[in-house]
Amino acid sequence: MLTISSRGQNMTESPIRKLSKYADQAKKEGKNVIHLNIGQPDIQPPAEVLAEMRQLNLSEIAYGPSDGLKPLKKSIQKYYKKNAIELKEKDILVTSGASEAILFVMNAVTDFGDEIITFEPFYANYIGFAIFEGVQIKTIKANIEENFSLPNLSLIEEQISPKTKAILLCNPNNPTGYVYSKKELELLKDIALKHDLYLIVDEVYREFFYDDENSTKGNSVLNFPELKDHAIMLDSISKRYSMCGARIGCIVSRNEKIMQTIMKYAQARLCPPTIAQVLANKAYTISDDYLENVVKIYKERRDFLIDRLSKMEDVMSSHPMGAFYTMVQLPVEDTDHFAQWMLEKFEWNNETLMVAPGSGFYNNPEDGKREIRIAYVLNKKELEKALIILEKALIEYPHTIKEKNKILAQ
Amino acid sequence: MLTISSRGQNMTESPIRKLSKYADQAKKEGKNVIHLNIGQPDIQPPAEVLAEMRQLNLSEIAYGPSDGLKPLKKSIQKYYKKNAIELKEKDILVTSGASEAILFVMNAVTDFGDEIITFEPFYANYIGFAIFEGVQIKTIKANIEENFSLPNLSLIEEQISPKTKAILLCNPNNPTGYVYSKKELELLKDIALKHDLYLIVDEVYREFFYDDENSTKGNSVLNFPELKDHAIMLDSISKRYSMCGARIGCIVSRNEKIMQTIMKYAQARLCPPTIAQVLANKAYTISDDYLENVVKIYKERRDFLIDRLSKMEDVMSSHPMGAFYTMVQLPVEDTDHFAQWMLEKFEWNNETLMVAPGSGFYNNPEDGKREIRIAYVLNKKELEKALIILEKALIEYPHTIKEKNKILAQ
Missing domain, CATH: 3.90.1150.10 (Aspartate Aminotransferase, domain 1)
Incomplete structure (x- = not known):
């Protein structure tokens, strides 16, 4: 049948x-x-992006490099540098939205039946991708009464098994709007190091924080030197520049083996959308206003x-x-x-x-x-x-x- | 570690x-x-597509529907109708290139450890996607001396096990350039029906045939009514309209359960690239010249x-x-x-x-x-x-x- x-x-x-x-x-x-x-x-979207769109005059719509167009990668690199994150070009791989980024990262760090820990409530599609890849998502509940802050460490450690490969965090958080503090990130860092887990942080809302004391500036998972091999960041221009339909995101990590593995996935799917990358590059280069x-x-x-x-x-x-x-x-x-x-x-x-x-x-x-x-x-x-x-x-x-x-x- | x-x-x-x-x-x-x-x-690419690109004047770059922009789906439907393939709109789902199409289809028809049969030499990335999904690709060798035509049926049947879920064919073939005949497709149809296997045909080169006797017109896997539930076609505009960087492809099947399952995957990754879909729609509507x-x-x-x-x-x-x-x-x-x-x-x-x-x-x-x-x-x-x-x-x-x-x- x-x-x-x-x-x-x-x-x-x-x-x-x-x-x-x-x-x-x-x-x-x-x-x-x-x-x-x-x-x-x-x-x-930024006026400069819409203007760029009106004057697009390509003579071809060809495959680009699997890890993204070079000018875009350079612009992304500069963007992070401005945000106190020093990266090499090879630490960045352009994806078809953060969705593809999650899919690739999960596949690189887990095998069938492995586990990833995250916090509830969560971005619903994490579960979808986990099912797609045969990964178990184990969750720890955050509570509305505590403003959905990081649950107690002991509750997190209870969930860790030999099959656990990573902790997945969304910061600033969808759906709660919570912004994790430096202290909370440090606690997660300690757990990641102690149990040798990847710390995957979805930072697609990294520019959107509304109280200075909850700045995400300097609070990226990439700002912890000890996490050089453990930290994997997912990003996207969808929300930042109101370019959801462009489908341009990226994976950022200083872990060479992870990036080499993900490059193989990227090659299999050939390349991210070319025209959207040209527009994304424009978005990355506009002023901060x-x-x-x-x-x-x-x-x-x-x-x-x-x-x-x-x-x-x-x-x-x-x-x-x-x-x-x-x-x-x-x-x-x-x-x-x-x-x-x-x-x-x-x-x-x-x-x-x-x-x-x-x-x-x-x-x-x-x-x-x-x-x-x-x-x-x-x-x-x-x-x-x-x-x-x-x-x-x-x-x-x-x-x-x-x-x-x-x-x-x- | x-x-x-x-x-x-x-x-x-x-x-x-x-x-x-x-x-x-x-x-x-x-x-x-x-x-x-x-x-x-x-x-x-078609001059009309390049012209459309020069006059793109969108005020937003928003998420589209997960199964593709409606006008594009309608154009795709018309394109197939012109090619003697009658489809409902729900039989078509737009993907980020045929690459995503393969990824989704494999996931919908196989579980970890299941098998898909294909013929050698093959499009190398089939193997990549199979590894990504934990699928075993079993192959039957076609020979250069026989122009890489369909191997003997008995060789195919030998490879079928209880874990086999599908036969995957690329027609016209990359890398061999072989175009399977109606007779060969009928043989595959019989096997698919006999063993209840999906017949997944990658038809991204469907317009590219050079001898009338090897026409692919009317030779789509979708032209066999008996295969209503068995046939899954993968397509793409990358080669047809020289728009490789657009990353627009589609999955076509009359099997409702398959399409419903793939729709769930499509929702998880939100939507295919919007601007490229607008250009793809233009490509689908140009004259046959x-x-x-x-x-x-x-x-x-x-x-x-x-x-x-x-x-x-x-x-x-x-x-x-x-x-x-x-x-x-x-x-x-x-x-x-x-x-x-x-x-x-x-x-x-x-x-x-x-x-x-x-x-x-x-x-x-x-x-x-x-x-x-x-x-x-x-x-x-x-x-x-x-x-x-x-x-x-x-x-x-x-x-x-x-x-x-x-x-x-x-």
Whole structure:
């Protein structure tokens, strides 16, 4: 019989996708759906990049080198140098987005059945790639009450087995917005050295931090000389320059064997997209003003959002210090149901919301049943409207915990 | 101890790469190196695509749908319809080149340790992807004396085990240029049905056939209704429209479960490159003239090349009917050594050649020791010069079989 592989069957479906059909239906019915569910920035790419696009005049669209176009690699090298990270060119390999970077890195450090440790809630696609590669993801839960900071070391060490090859961290964090402190990174460094584990850090939001005391500057995993062989960093221009569709990311490590191994993977897939690399190179060479302005915008939104959420009854948000997400605990028992209900049954002035239910960010979906992830990739006016809608929806939703308690009390 | 995964260690290095340093050195020394080693077409992309590129005026570079931009999918659907292949939109998923297509398809049909059957010589990166995914590639040798046609059915059936999930074919073939006949495809169809195996056909060279009797029109794996669930086709615009650097390919299958599984992989990596998809869409909508002209050019080169090779002493080429490669048997014992020698020690009017040694196209490198692959992606004048250089090199090379026999006879 023709069969689908177990890994294919086990592959998780995008948690958003299950909701998409309800969003589509709502739109068909004429409702405006405000999307708080996806990390697609509304901010434009740098004007210089758009200008470069308008004057692209290549006579060919040829294969480039498997590790990326040389000018782009040089620009990336300069970018990190400006961020106090000295690298050789061979420490950098350009990938088709951070997605390909994760795929390659996992394959280079694990064999079938090996384990990688990460923290919950997590970027859902880590699990997808792990299933694709036959890797077990072991998780340690971070808690909203502690702002999703690094869990206790003893809990981490408990999870380490002879099959554990790496700790995977997202800093600043998607979905929590938490920015790990220098001290937390040092604790992870100690564990990595003690147990000889790779420390893989997804730093695609590295420019997005909103409080000076939580600076990610100087807090890259690449800033720890002792981790020369242990540190692997994943990066991407998708969020930084609002160029999600370019699919340009990179893997950075000073571990020569890792980079040589990944180069073999890179050769098998030939090269990253050429035109996008030309535009990425432009993005890397613009002045700092663009990013400073972008960060300012996100900070204002963050401040507004968190303030507004803190005033909602029975709603608890963590305090995100970076990226552009926050995890919010709602006074409902099942945010999957609530999210679907908002799309199917609710409207306010003919508008409604799409949010990402928390269940998709946890190994055990139950752990996220009361949470949602909000991405603040909308302008303040839209965000304000979205929060009014959320508030109204929570009042009208018949299955809030309050309503349930009322019924139980009757 | 920090370790590299076994799969990473076992990953094959690009067979070309080992030679690249000698080519670089030759260039440093001022020699012109003519590249017959790589399938990078010298032909320009369609003028309409280059024009579209010059007038790209997007205001964002956003994520697209995971299965590809809708207009592109519609254009692809139309393209196949014109080629007598009726498809639904959901039968098509856009990928980052055929490379990603192979990666996804292998993962969907095999689990760790499963087997896929293919024919030797093969596209070297099939092996790379198989190692990446923990898949065993079992091979059956095709022979230059039989023009690399389909090996005997009994040899194929001998290789089938309970772990075999698919037969993988490249048609028209890279590296041999062989075009499988309708009859051969029917034989494979029967095997696929009898043993319930997927028949995965890499048709990236589907437009490139040079003799009407070897038409690939109507000879797609998708033209066999009985194979509705068994047939999976891989395609790409890289060669067809000389857009290798765009990294746009697709997976096509009417097997719903396969496509649903692959959609989950596609979602994990978010989307294929957006700008390249816009250009790919343009390429799919141009008139047939472009491809007719391109095929005419390659046919002329093929005719010239094969005629010229047939006149060289002790040189045997197969008769390629499609793609733009041919495997050539040389009167030397080790083409790896010969290829390196041409770059390091040989020149003719300060020029030399880079060829792809045959060893990289066989499971057992020894099987390809006397062969090289030539890609005819140079204009006729360059090709002519290249063949003169090859001829001169074979005369001067001190380790030809003839020279060896002379020494033995002394």
